[in-house]
Amino acid sequence: MSDSATPATPAKLDFIREIIAEDLAAGKHSTIITRFPPEPNGYLHIGHAKSICLNFGIAQEHAAVNARCHLRFDDTNPEKEESEYVESIKADVQWLGFEWGENLYFASDYFQFFYDCAVRLIQDGKAYIEQDSAEEMRVKRGNLTTPGTHSPHRERAVEDNLALFARMRAGDFQEGECVLRAKIDMASSNMNLRDPVLYRIMHAHHHNTGDAWCIYPMYDFAHPLEDALEHVTHSLCTLEFENHRPLYDWFIENCPVPCKPRQIEFARLNLTYTVMSKRKLLQLVQEGLVGGWNDPRLPTLSGLRRRGYPAPAIRDFCKRIGLTKFNSTTDVALLEFEVRDFLNHSSPRRMAVLDPLKVVLTNWAAEPLDSVVVANHPQNPAAGERAVPVSGELWIERDDFMEDPPKKFYRLGPGRHVRLRGGHIIRYVSHDKDAAGNITRIHAEILPGTVGVDTPAGVECRAAIHWVDAATGVDAEVRLYDRLFSVEDPDAAEGGFTSVLNPASLTTVTAKVEPALAAAEPGFACQFERIGYFVADSVDHQPGAKPVFNRTVALRDSWGKQAGR
RNA sequence: AGCCUCAUAGUGUAAUGGUAACACCCCGGAUUUUGAUUCCGUUAUUCUAGGUUCGAGCCCUAGUGAGGCUACCA
Numbered sequence: 001m002s003d004s005a006t007p008a009t010p011a012k013l014d015f016i017r018e019i020i021a022e023d024l025a026a027g028k029h030s031t032i033i034t035r036f037p038p039e040p041n042g043y044l045h046i047g048h049a050k051s052i053c054l055n056f057g058i059a060q061e062h063a064a065v066n067a068r069c070h071l072r073f074d075d076t077n078p079e080k081e082e083s084e085y086v087e088s089i090k091a092d093v094q095w096l097g098f099e100w101g102e103n104l105y106f107a108s109d110y111f112q113f114f115y116d117c118a119v120r121l122i123q124d125g126k127a128y129i130e131q132d133s134a135e136e137m138r139v140k141r142g143n144l145t146t147p148g149t150h151s152p153h154r155e156r157a158v159e160d161n162l163a164l165f166a167r168m169r170a171g172d173f174q175e176g177e178c179v180l181r182a183k184i185d186m187a188s189s190n191m192n193l194r195d196p197v198l199y200r201i202m203h204a205h206h207h208n209t210g211d212a213w214c215i216y217p218m219y220d221f222a223h224p225l226e227d228a229l230e231h232v233t234h235s236l237c238t239l240e241f242e243n244h245r246p247l248y249d250w251f252i253e254n255c256p257v258p259c260k261p262r263q264i265e266f267a268r269l270n271l272t273y274t275v276m277s278k279r280k281l282l283q284l285v286q287e288g289l290v291g292g293w294n295d296p297r298l299p300t301l302s303g304l305r306r307r308g309y310p311a312p313a314i315r316d317f318c319k320r321i322g323l324t325k326f327n328s329t330t331d332v333a334l335l336e337f338e339v340r341d342f343l344n345h346s347s348p349r350r351m352a353v354l355d356p357l358k359v360v361l362t363n364w365a366a367e368p369l370d371s372v373v374v375a376n377h378p379q380n381p382a383a384g385e386r387a388v389p390v391s392g393e394l395w396i397e398r399d400d401f402m403e404d405p406p407k408k409f410y411r412l413g414p415g416r417h418v419r420l421r422g423g424h425i426i427r428y429v430s431h432d433k434d435a436a437g438n439i440t441r442i443h444a445e446i447l448p449g450t451v452g453v454d455t456p457a458g459v460e461c462r463a464a465i466h467w468v469d470a471a472t473g474v475d476a477e478v479r480l481y482d483r484l485f486s487v488e489d490p491d492a493a494e495g496g497f498t499s500v501l502n503p504a505s506l507t508t509v510t511a512k513v514e515p516a517l518a519a520a521e522p523g524f525a526c527q528f529e530r531i532g533y534f535v536a537d538s539v540d541h542q543p544g545a546k547p548v549f550n551r552t553v554a555l556r557d558s559w560g561k562q563a564g565r
Numbered sequence: 566a567g568c569c570u571c572a573u574a575g576u577g578u579a580a581u582g583g584u585a586a587c588a589c590c591c592c593g594g595a596u597u598u599u600g601a602u603u604c605c606g607u608u609a610u611u612c613u614a615g616g617u618u619c620g621a622g623c624c625c626u627a628g629u630g631a632g633g634c635u636a637c638c639a
Contacts, residue, residue, distance in 0.1 A: 012579060039639055077638060134637055143635050145566045179637055189568040191635050200637035219639045243569060243634050265570085267632090272576085278639095320588065322578040324571085327632050331576045334589050344602060379602065410600070419598050455598085464598040530599045559600040 014323035016264055020058065020234060024065070029233045032067035034058050036093070037074045037107075037226070040085035040207070042278035043293040043300045044092040046314065046335070047269040053318035054266070055236060056098040070230055071100035075108045076222050078206040086207070088293070092301040097311050107226050108208040114217045114225055115169065117255040118180055118198055122161045126254055127198060128154055129164040130181045140186075141194050147187035148194045154183060168201060171214045175201045182221075184250065192247045196220055224248045228257035235261045238268040239325060269321065270329040273483045274299050275490050275497070289497065290484070294539075296550050297484040297505050307481065308525050308535030308552030309335075313342040332483075339553050343525065343533045348376040348383055351421070351466045352513040352528040352549075354478060356395035358470065359442045362429055364392030367448040374422035388514055390423060393470035395512045397530075400465045401442055403431070410463035412442070419464035421529060425450040466529045468512040476517065476547040478534070480507040511549075519543050531555060 013021060023029055034055040038048065059069035071093060075081045093100070121127035130137065132151050142148035156164075165180060167173065180199040188194055198221040203214050227235045235248075242265045252260050268276075275281060276299060284290050284298070293300050296307035304314065317338040321330050351374075369390050377383035396412070405413040412418040412428055419425050424446040432441040447459065455461045486502040487493060493500040517526075517536075521543065524536040532554035541548040 014578095037639095041639080074639070080638075130637095137637080138635080141635065143566090144568075148635095176637070191568085194635085197637055202637085216637095218637075223639085239570070240633055241639090245569095267571085320577080324578075326571055326578090328577060331589070334577070337589060340601090349599080375598095378597090378599075408600095421598060423598095425598095452598090461598090463600070466599075527599085527601085530601070532601095555599080555601050557600070 015325075016054070016234070016236060016266060016323060017058065017061075019264065020062075023233070024062075031065045032058060032062045032234065033070065033230065033232045034067075034234055034236060035070040035072050035227065035230065035232050037072045037223070038089050039074045039077070039080070040082065040089060041077075041080040042085060042282055043088050043302055045276060045278075045281065045301060046271065046274075046299045046304065046317075047276045048092075049096060049301060049314050050269045050318050050321065051236070051238075052093060052096055052098060053315055054323065056093075057318075058234075068103055069098070069100065070103040070105055070232070072105040072107065072226060072230070074219070074223070074226070075106055075206070075208060076217050076219060078202060078204040078216065081207055083207045088302065092305075095301065095305060095311055097315060103230075105226075105230060106208050107222055108206060110222070110226060110229055111209060111213055111217070113229060114222055115215075117225055117251075118217075118221075119162070119165065120256060121182065121198070121254060122165060122180075123158060124254070125158055125183070127180055127182050128156055128161050129168070129178050130195075130197075131178045134176065137197075141191065142186070144191070150186055151181075151195070154195070165199075168199070168215050169213075171203070173201055175203060177201065180215075182250070184247075190243055190246055192220065192244050193250070196247060220244055220247050221251060224251040224261065224263075225255060225257060227261040227263075228252060228255075228259055231259050232261045233259075235263045237263060237265055239265050239327065240268075241265055265325065266323050267325055267327050270327075271299065271332050271335065272329055272488045273332055273485050273490070275485070277491075280491075280497070284497065289501065296479070296481050306535075306538050307550055308343075308533060309339050310342050310346070310525075313338040316342070329489075336553050340533070340556070343527065343552065345380075347525055347527045347533055349374075349378070349529050350514055350517055350526045351388065351468055352476065352478070352511050352517070352531065352534070353395045353397050353466065353468045353473075354480075354509055354511045354528075354531060355398040356468070356512045357398040357401060357439065357442065359394050359396050359426075359444055359467075361392045361394070361426065361446050362443050363445040367424070367446060367451075368392070369451070372423045372451055386516065388422065389469050389472040391469055391471040394420070395468045395470055395473060396442070396465055398439075401431070401439065403439065411465055412444070417447070417459055417461040419450075419455070419461055420467050421464040423451055423467070424448075425455060425459065425461050466531070468514055470512075472515045473512040474515055474518045474547065476511050476513040476549055477540075478509050478511040478549045478551065479537070480509065480551045481505065482507075513547060513549075517549075518547050520547065525552070527555075 036055045056069045059067045140149045179197045181195045184193045186194045197218050199215045202216050245263050248263050294302035294306050317335050371387040371389045373385045374388050401412045417427050426444040429443040434440050482504050483502050484505045485500050487500045490500050520536045522536050522538045522541045527533050533552040534549040537548040537550050
């Protein structure tokens with residue numbers, strides 16, 4: 001269950017923790033500093049959770065040496081970044097259960113340092129102003145098998161480069177007129193080393209620095225400097241930056257930095273039936289295919305939160321998936337397992353009927369009660385009990401009655417008994433149908449004296465079903481979520497996302513719920529017995545108004561599987 | 566095509582060069598006033614070919630397959 005309940009579990013060291021342990025043992029560092037460096041250009045998703053749990057987790061594990069993890073916004077591209085995203089990212093990291101304390105940083109706060117480093121590279125003859133167009137640069141870069149060719153500007157005098165760079169910074173040039181490039185190796189088999197761009201001109205307003213700058217550093221140049229400036233010891237990133245490491249190290253070697261961070265790459269998280277790229281999530285949001293970044297069907301942290309996925313379950317999931325350099329795809333079933341596992345222990349039980357069928361108790365007068373007492377959690381007496389009102393009419397699940405049941409169906413049908421959970425055993429009497437042949441009502445009778453006691457001898461009753469009293473039960477809007485996509489790998493879908501959207505990803509029903517649920521607070525999570533885990537919607541659910549519940553995840557249902565339901 | 570990285574049950578991860586294991590999923594059984602939970606059990610694994618070694622999932626070579634790289638994105 002919760003990770004906090006099992007802190008002593010000596011988890012196997014993954015390859016990154018192994019490296020850190022070795023570095024510590026070798027006396028290479030006196031403390032460990034990691035960082036989580038999102039670009040504020042979208043909302044965080046479950047893939048980021050893997051990185052967050054890794055970086056903040058490592059810091060927590062090395063508290064003895066005062067280790068820490070920085071939250072740093074990698075905001076070097078003003079065209080794509082917004083303050084709204086900064087706020088959502090902070091909220092999501094905190095919700096996941098991690099604290100950055102004093103260590104909140106913005107790459108944009110280092111702009112002057114980046115600039116000074118660039119000047120230094122120019123002075124050292126290691127950078128130059130390029131005036132070729134982007135297209136010319138592309139052509140001269142060569143390709144995977146042929147080396148690039150030198151730009152005519154590559155050997156410009158240091159003084160001229162310096163003057164030109166100053167003019168770039170002063171705003172003397174239009175966007176695209178020139179860039180600053182590192183002078184490395186146009187013949188390198190690693191394309192990243194073929195004189196990469198360090199600075200480009202962007203006459204854009206920045207969310208943090210406003211209009212102070214019109215030149216902005218590229219990721220490859222800025223990132224190692226950010227890490228070094230913050231004394232990061234281990235810079236953990238995903239596999240696609242593997243080929244960038246030589247360049248990362250080049251900047252560390254050639255710029256006046258206070259220390260030498262080490263970049264280590266790991267495989268990003270892939271999940272079946274799930275789209276995990278920010279660009280594609282943005283597309284889903286912008287095209288209105290979902291209700292927003294916090295749509296409960298999305299793998300965004302805000303979506304999962306609204307869906308009722310508990311943060312500890314997500315943390316446990318991140319532990320279970322492990323950490324390697326193998327490009328794998330984890331089955332979402334593992335995430336769902338962790339969610340059920342956590343919720344099973346933490347959620348109080350309540351009763352709700354999603355597809356109501358009326359039952360009239362013909363002999364209710366034989367033992368009329370006001371209420372029955374039901375445990376809030378059968379495995380946890382400390383969760384207490386509650387009184388659930390009852391009367392002579394109630395709702396049961398339409399599925400729980402069969403006119404012509406197969407032998408292994410244990411619930412209600414002609415000639416059968418069934419237990420009302422927490423209440424009486426009832427016996428079938430008759431049922432009504434409308435003109436179309438639909439069952440409209442069941443008549444049954446209670447077995448007096450069967451509340452709170454074992455099934456009497458001679459009565460065959462194997463199942464207990466959930467129910468809601470008709471006199472006091474209230475209507476609720478219940479949203480049943482399923483996978484957003486109908487195929488395992490939506491990224492590979494031909495014809496775009498629309499072609500593989502699951503039409504059943506959202507079903508809204510009007511259900512009957514026990515009266516106490518009408519007063520539930522937004523975010524209240526519980527198990528609807530025999531149905532699944534539900535949470536009062538954090539946006540649309542308001543106490544006093546019609547309750548709105550989201551299905552977090554359904555219960556396992558082995559009967560349903562057998563019956564092909 | 567060149568360079569870099571990776572390859573263990575269906576899925577994801579373990580295994581100082583020394584009996585290949587854990588979790589999820591699947592299937593079966595027991596318990597059950599949730600066909601849930603819990604408990605027990607079943608099936609199934611080192612990409613291929615060479616080499617080093619008393620001994621290779623692990624080391625070496627080649628092959629195969631997968632991912633990444635030819636942005637003034639990160």
